Amino acid sequence: MEAFYKVYKYKRCKKEVILITDEVVDTIRKSKYISCSHCGSKEIVKDTSVSDLRRCMEHSAYKRVKGAIRQVR
Numbered sequence: 605m606e607a608f609y610k611v612y613k614y615k616r617c618k619k620e621v622i623l624i625t626d627e628v629v630d631t632i633r634k635s636k637y638i639s640c641s642h643c644g645s646k647e648i649v650k651d652t653s654v655s656d657l658r659r660c661m662e663h664s665a666y667k668r669v670k671g672a673i674r675q676v677r
């Protein structure tokens with residue numbers, strides 16, 4: 605199933621930002637970049653794709669999406 609959302613975790617503030625995949629793709633195509641809503645950092649430590657936003661909130665979601673990803677919280 606196609607992923608509709610991107611979950612970015614930023615290096616500086618350790619916060620997660622959820623974005624719509626189509627919009628991320630469009631932004632990057634226009635030679636722009638994705639930065640953190642909280643601190644403005646561009647350094648991403650984790651990039652996860654999810655098809656169901658509700659799963660973002662579940663701890664098991666990251667495992668299912670990326671296989672070997674480590675749970676940080």
Ligand SMILES: [Zn+2]
Nearest residue numbers: 614617640643
């Ligand atoms: Zn940040």
